[in-house]
Amino acid sequence: xxxxxxxxxxxxxxxxIPVPESRLAATVEEAVEAAEAVxxxxxxxxxVRVGGRGKAGGIELVDGADEARAAAEDILGMELKxxxxxxxxxxxxxxxxxxxxxxxxxxxxxxxxxxxxxxRGGVDIETVDAExxxxxxxxxxxxxxxxxxxxxxxxxxxxGVDRAVAGDVASVVRTLYxxxxxxxxxxxxxxxxxxxxxxxxxxxxxxMNVDDDALFRQPDLAESAEAADGDDLEAKAxxxxxxxxxxxxxxxxxxxGAGLVMTTLDLVDHYGGAPANFLDIGxxxxxxxxxxxxxxxxxxxxxxAVVFNxxxxxxxxxxxxxxxxxxxxxFDEIPTPVVVRLAGTxxxxxxxxxxxxxxxxxxTLESAVQRAxxxxxxxx
Amino acid sequence: MSILVDSDSRVVVQGIxxxxxxxxxxxxxxxxxxxxxxxxxxxxxxxxxxxxxxDTVAGxxxxxxxxxxxxFVPPAFAADALLEALDAPLELVVAITEGIPQQDMAxxxxxxxxxxxxxxxxxxxxxxxxxxxxLGILPGNIFADGDVxxxxxxxxxxxQVVDSLTSRGLGQTTAVGIGGDPIIGTxxxxxxxxFEADPDTxxxxxxxxxxxxxxxxxxxxxxxRMDTPVAGFIAGRTAPPGKRMGHAGAIxxxxxxxxxxxxxxxxxxxxxxxxxxxxxxxxxVEDFL
Numbered sequence: 239x240x241x242x243x244x245x246x247x248x249x250x251x252x253x254x255i256p257v258p259e260s261r262l263a264a265t266v267e268e269a270v271e272a273a274e275a276v277x278x279x280x281x282x283x284x285x286v287r288v289g290g291r292g293k294a295g296g297i298e299l300v301d302g303a304d305e306a307r308a309a310a311e312d313i314l315g316m317e318l319k320x321x322x323x324x325x326x327x328x329x330x331x332x333x334x335x336x337x338x339x340x341x342x343x344x345x346x347x348x349x350x351x352x353x354x355x356x357x358r359g360g361v362d363i364e365t366v367d368a369e370x371x372x373x374x375x376x377x378x379x380x381x382x383x384x385x386x387x388x389x390x391x392x393x394x395x396x397x398g399v400d401r402a403v404a405g406d407v408a409s410v411v412r413t414l415y416x417x418x419x420x421x422x423x424x425x426x427x428x429x430x431x432x433x434x435x436x437x438x439x440x441x442x443x444x445x446m447n448v449d450d451d452a453l454f455r456q457p458d459l460a461e462s463a464e465a466a467d468g469d470d471l472e473a474k475a476x477x478x479x480x481x482x483x484x485x486x487x488x489x490x491x492x493x494x495g496a497g498l499v500m501t502t503l504d505l506v507d508h509y510g511g512a513p514a515n516f517l518d519i520g521x522x523x524x525x526x527x528x529x530x531x532x533x534x535x536x537x538x539x540x541x542x543a544v545v546f547n548x549x550x551x552x553x554x555x556x557x558x559x560x561x562x563x564x565x566x567x568x569f570d571e572i573p574t575p576v577v578v579r580l581a582g583t584x585x586x587x588x589x590x591x592x593x594x595x596x597x598x599x600x601x602t603l604e605s606a607v608q609r610a611x612x613x614x615x616x617x618x
Numbered sequence: 619m620s621i622l623v624d625s626d627s628r629v630v631v632q633g634i635x636x637x638x639x640x641x642x643x644x645x646x647x648x649x650x651x652x653x654x655x656x657x658x659x660x661x662x663x664x665x666x667x668x669x670x671x672x673d674t675v676a677g678x679x680x681x682x683x684x685x686x687x688x689x690f691v692p693p694a695f696a697a698d699a700l701l702e703a704l705d706a707p708l709e710l711v712v713a714i715t716e717g718i719p720q721q722d723m724a725x726x727x728x729x730x731x732x733x734x735x736x737x738x739x740x741x742x743x744x745x746x747x748x749x750x751x752x753l754g755i756l757p758g759n760i761f762a763d764g765d766v767x768x769x770x771x772x773x774x775x776x777x778q779v780v781d782s783l784t785s786r787g788l789g790q791t792t793a794v795g796i797g798g799d800p801i802i803g804t805x806x807x808x809x810x811x812x813f814e815a816d817p818d819t820x821x822x823x824x825x826x827x828x829x830x831x832x833x834x835x836x837x838x839x840x841x842x843r844m845d846t847p848v849a850g851f852i853a854g855r856t857a858p859p860g861k862r863m864g865h866a867g868a869i870x871x872x873x874x875x876x877x878x879x880x881x882x883x884x885x886x887x888x889x890x891x892x893x894x895x896x897x898x899x900x901x902x903v904e905d906f907l
Binding site: 603604 | 693694717718719720721723724725727728729731743755756757760770771772773774775776777778781798800801825827828829830831832835851853854855856857858860861862863864865866867868871875878894895896897
């Protein structure tokens with residue numbers, strides 16, 4: 239789960255990392271008041287949880303109340319990379335002489351956290367990594383012992399950070415690691431960390447991703463997650479406990495198991511169609527859950543056909559068939575054609591139960607996907 | 619022959635008294651797996667389907683000579699269960715649990731690195747040597763004894779491929795589900811090394827997916843050190859960057875690390891044919907044999 243910038247900055251500020259003065263605003267009036275309070279020049283920043291907000295028009299610099307009003311009118315309510323902007327952060331602009339990058343992330347291959355520092359701050363760090371990997375100093379940290387002070391110092395000096403601010407930057411690195419550790423972060427970064435003329439440092443942006451699987455022991459952060467700005471359908475799927483990702487196509491997909499659902503998406507593409515979503519109902523789904531999944535997929539107006547692909551291990555074909563029948567029985571007219579393929583545990587029983595007046599049954603994954611693609615293209 | 623598990627493996631089930639643990643213990647025993655004990659703190663002295671339960675893994679290992687563990691413990695307590703299994707010590711620990719916090723797994727991974735124990739998973743369907751033993755939740759009936767090794771990050775995708783292999787008369791030596799998490803014990807290279815050393819495995823199927831760089835490392839290993847032919851499949855070609863596709867580990871980063879394209883290219887460069895569909899992967903295995 240990614241925190242909003244303002245939420246991450248609050249976490250950073252509480253941990254002692256300097257952040258610019260800022261206020262959150264949900265209306266144009268609040269935004270103008272906020273700008274007057276923090277002073278000019280100020281930045282009006284869309285609070286959506288996606289990178290590249292600046293380039294997408296989600297950040298404006300303002301120098302006076304009229305400009306603040308205009309910026310807030312532009313940004314509040316806009317659609318930014320598919321997300322609705324409900325709030326802006328109005329923030330004092332920092333005078334800086336240098337921009338650094340500081341972060342802690344999980345190195346999957348090494349199975350341990352890695353601290354990273356670079357003097358190439360203010361640009362996309364992944365671009366720096368691709369073009370000039372040596373410009374980023376890295377230090378793997380033993381998760382059993384935690385970060386030692388020397389590891390933070392070493393990373394800072396090896397990155398070539400100006401000696402006058404090295405101590406402060408090392409302290410930011412250690413604080414980020416502590417937050418990473420205490421708050422179950424998977425990724426935490428400041429980009430840019432501004433160096434000011436008087437040799438201070440200020441976190442001008444803040445990124446913090448928290449491990450979804452650790453929210454059970456992070457009640458405060460779990461509460462922040464409630465304030466989601468995601469797609470309505472994704473929120474609905476989330477309420478039902480599905481892994482769901484909305485895509486641009488018109489073939490709706492329901493299946494069990496992440497790898498098999500991804501494969502079903504890929505096959506839709508392979509046979510010339512376009513997947514509308516990823517939806518994994520998980521293992522051992524009962525009839526009601528199956529019906530809920532169909533409800534979510536049908537709620538997407540762009541869906542023209544649905545392919546339902548289940549390979550039962552702990553999921554039973556008869557339960558799935560019951561769920562499909564129940565879900566479809568609720569409609570006077572079924573919104574789109576539904577193609578079903580069942581395999582594995584109790585698949586034969588399931589095939590017998592399925593109401594073939596409501597669905598098309600196919601024997602293989604490939605034929606089911608091809609049929610759904612045909613339906614989506616208007617062929618019957 | 620097989621890798622990791624066979625009919626001699628003596629299995630302790632951690633979390634045997636829970637719903638899933640109980641259900642799958644019964645399934646494993648029905649398949650023929652030699653389940654010799656359960657381990658659940660505070661439940662020592664009980665019995666589940668005739669299997670004696672012990673308070674500790676070490677106690678179970680001592681009393682029943684167990685060398686293998688299957689872990690069904692809920693995510694909040696799973697890392698502790700894994701550390702206990704590593705400490706016992708055992709030869710093989712298979713972690714089925716999905717949803718273990720990454721930081722907990724970082725600690726487990728670090729400790730596992732200092733032992734000789736094979737850790738498989740977490741968030742995996744398990745390991746099966748057809749006709750001998752199954753550890754985990756895999757549906758035993760779709761597997762058949764034979765000479766194809768299989769290693770996969772995904773459960774149901776494994777079933778899809780195995781079903782097709784079996785229906786075409788291509789049985790399996792061992793199938794290993796390595797799991798869909800970002801931090802896992804046994805990775806592709808570890809499993810491929812074991813298959814390469816197994817004289818009965820004449821071909822290997824590896825099913826990868828987006829996220830991380832494990833498949834790229836596997837491609838390097840296959841290219842440099844492996845004689846047994848490998849056919850591949852990579853799920854997630856259509857996945858958008860920055861979105862977690864079900865598995866915690868199945869995510870293409872914003873900059874494009876972990877894409878299906880990168881993995882398919884690496885495998886092709888190593889001479890590994892990658893199927894566009896699961897059926898095509900099985901076609902390639904047929905070509906090898």
